[in-house]
Amino acid sequence: MKKPMENLFSDSANKLKVSVIRELLKLTLKPEVISFAGGLPNPDAFPVQQIHEITPGVIGNTNALQYGTTEGVPELRGALKKRMATKNVKCEVENIQITSGSQQALDILGRILLNPNDLILTTCPTYLGAIQAFGFQDPRYELVDMDEHSVIVEDLEARLEDIYKRGDNKRLKFFYVTPTFHNPAGVTIPEKRRKEIMELCNTYDVLIIEDDPYGELRYRGKDQPLLKSLDTEDRVIYLSTFSKILVPGFRIAWMVAPTELVKKFVMAKQAVDLCTTTFTQYIGAEYLNKGHVDQHIEKIKEIYGRKMQIMLQSMAEYFPEEAEYAEPDGGMFVWVRLPEHINTIEIFPQVVEKNVAYVVGSAFYPNGKGLNTMRLNFTHPSDEKIEEGIKRLGNVLHQILEK
Ligand SMILES: Cc1ncc(COP(=O)(O)O)c(C=O)c1O
Structure with missing residues (x-):
C-alpha cells in the first residue's frame, strides 16, 4: 500500500501550517471587496514604456538567454x-x-x-x-x-x-x-x-x-x-x-x-x-x-505619495479616535493599533462583510501577539477605492467599538 504523503515530508515541511491569514485572505477575493490587505505595487507605477524600449536590445544579446x-x-x-x-x-x-x-x-x-x-x-x-x-x-x-x-x-x-x-x-x-x-x-x-x-x-x-x-x-x-x-x-x-x-x-x-x-x-x-x-x-x-531609474522613482513617488495622503486624510475623517497609527513618510503601509480588547482576527468576518479588508497584524509577530493590530496597504487600490474603503472600515470599527 502507498505510504501517506505526510510520512514522506521532512520535519520542517511538516511544521509548515496552513496560514490562518491566507485562509482569511481568501474571503477578500470577491471583486466587490476593497482590499488593503495585499502588499502589491500598483501596475500604474510600472515603467512599461522603458521596458519596451530596453527589451529588444536584451533579446539580441545571447548572454541574456544563457x-x-x-x-x-x-x-x-x-x-x-x-x-x-x-x-x-x-x-x-x-x-x-x-x-x-x-x-x-x-x-x-x-x-x-x-x-x-x-x-x-x-x-x-x-x-x-x-x-x-x-x-x-x-x-x-x-x-x-x-x-x-x-x-x-x-x-x-x-x-x-x-x-x-x-x-x-x-x-x-x-x-x-x-x-x-x-x-x-x-x-x-x-x-x-x-x-x-x-x-x-x-x-x-x-x-x-x-x-x-x-x-x-x-x-x-x-x-x-x-x-x-x-x-x-x-x-x-x-x-x-x-x-x-x-x-x-x-x-x-x-x-x-x-x-x-x-x-x-x-x-x-x-x-x-x-x-x-x-x-x-x-x-x-x-x-x-x-x-x-531616478526619473521613474519620481513618478512612483508622485502616485504613491498621493495615495498615502488620501489614506491618511480619510483615516483622520472616518476612523474612531481609539484607533492609533503613526503617519508614515513613505513606503506602502499604515499600521493601526486598536484597543487591547479588540482582536482583529475575530472582527475580520464582520469587516469583510462590509466589503473591505486588511491584514491581521499578529501575522507579523513571531510570538503570536499583536492581536489588536492591522496593516493597511495604500499603493494598490485606486484613489477612489482608498477613500471608500477607509470610510467602510471606519464605520464598522465605530460600530464594533460602540458595542
Ligand atoms: C521587508 C521586505 N523584505 C523583503 C521583501 C521581498 O521582496 P522581493 O520582491 O525582492 O523578494 C519584501 C516584499 O514585500 C519586504 O516587504
Missing part, C-alpha cells in the same frame, strides 16, 4: 556598485550578490547563518516573509519594541544585555531590521538612533541584516543614512530589490555583504537555482545604466 554566474551578471553588479556609492556605501563588485528577490536572500542567509535554536534579534512586529524564510531553521527570537520612530534603542540595549547575561550571545546570529518605512509598521529610524544602533551592535558584536526594499519610496521628509553607510566594521548585510522601483515580476534584487559571506552564499545559491534569471538582470542593468 545561464549566468551565480554571483550575478557583471553589468548589473557594476551598475549597482555605482548606485550604492550614491548612497555613501563604498563596496567592490565582489561584495555585490544578485538574488532572485530579497526573499531569496533571506532564505539563503537563514540557511548559511542559522542552526536550530539559534537566536535572531528583530523588531516587534517584523516582516512576515522573514519569519517564514528563517522558520525553516527553527530559530528563537528576541524581540525589540518600536515606537513611532521605529526601534527603541534603550530596549535594544536591554535585550542585548539580557542575552549576554544569560550566555545566549553565542547563539545570537544577527539583528534583522527594516530601518526605513518598515513593513508592516511604516515607521523609519531617525539618524541619531541609527548611529546609536550601530554603536550598540559594534559594542556587542552583532551582525545586522538591513532589509531596505522601500528606502527609495519617500514622499516627504529627509532621507536617512543607510545603516550600511554608517558601518565601520563590515557588520551590515544590506538587502534591496528592484521589486518596488522596477517590477516585482522580474525577481531581481541585490545584497551587499562582506566577501567571506558572499563566498558561502554563492555555494548555497548554486544548490538553490544556479543563477538568478539572466534576462531580467540585463534589463535591470540597462534600466540603471540608461538613467531611467
Whole structure:
C-alpha cells in the first residue's frame, strides 16, 4: 500500500501550517471587496514604456538567454556598485550578490547563518516573509519594541544585555531590521538612533541584516543614512530589490555583504537555482545604466505619495479616535493599533462583510501577539477605492467599538 504523503515530508515541511491569514485572505477575493490587505505595487507605477524600449536590445544579446554566474551578471553588479556609492556605501563588485528577490536572500542567509535554536534579534512586529524564510531553521527570537520612530534603542540595549547575561550571545546570529518605512509598521529610524544602533551592535558584536526594499519610496521628509553607510566594521548585510522601483515580476534584487559571506552564499545559491534569471538582470542593468531609474522613482513617488495622503486624510475623517497609527513618510503601509480588547482576527468576518479588508497584524509577530493590530496597504487600490474603503472600515470599527 502507498505510504501517506505526510510520512514522506521532512520535519520542517511538516511544521509548515496552513496560514490562518491566507485562509482569511481568501474571503477578500470577491471583486466587490476593497482590499488593503495585499502588499502589491500598483501596475500604474510600472515603467512599461522603458521596458519596451530596453527589451529588444536584451533579446539580441545571447548572454541574456544563457545561464549566468551565480554571483550575478557583471553589468548589473557594476551598475549597482555605482548606485550604492550614491548612497555613501563604498563596496567592490565582489561584495555585490544578485538574488532572485530579497526573499531569496533571506532564505539563503537563514540557511548559511542559522542552526536550530539559534537566536535572531528583530523588531516587534517584523516582516512576515522573514519569519517564514528563517522558520525553516527553527530559530528563537528576541524581540525589540518600536515606537513611532521605529526601534527603541534603550530596549535594544536591554535585550542585548539580557542575552549576554544569560550566555545566549553565542547563539545570537544577527539583528534583522527594516530601518526605513518598515513593513508592516511604516515607521523609519531617525539618524541619531541609527548611529546609536550601530554603536550598540559594534559594542556587542552583532551582525545586522538591513532589509531596505522601500528606502527609495519617500514622499516627504529627509532621507536617512543607510545603516550600511554608517558601518565601520563590515557588520551590515544590506538587502534591496528592484521589486518596488522596477517590477516585482522580474525577481531581481541585490545584497551587499562582506566577501567571506558572499563566498558561502554563492555555494548555497548554486544548490538553490544556479543563477538568478539572466534576462531580467540585463534589463535591470540597462534600466540603471540608461538613467531611467531616478526619473521613474519620481513618478512612483508622485502616485504613491498621493495615495498615502488620501489614506491618511480619510483615516483622520472616518476612523474612531481609539484607533492609533503613526503617519508614515513613505513606503506602502499604515499600521493601526486598536484597543487591547479588540482582536482583529475575530472582527475580520464582520469587516469583510462590509466589503473591505486588511491584514491581521499578529501575522507579523513571531510570538503570536499583536492581536489588536492591522496593516493597511495604500499603493494598490485606486484613489477612489482608498477613500471608500477607509470610510467602510471606519464605520464598522465605530460600530464594533460602540458595542
Ligand atoms: C521587508 C521586505 N523584505 C523583503 C521583501 C521581498 O521582496 P522581493 O520582491 O525582492 O523578494 C519584501 C516584499 O514585500 C519586504 O516587504
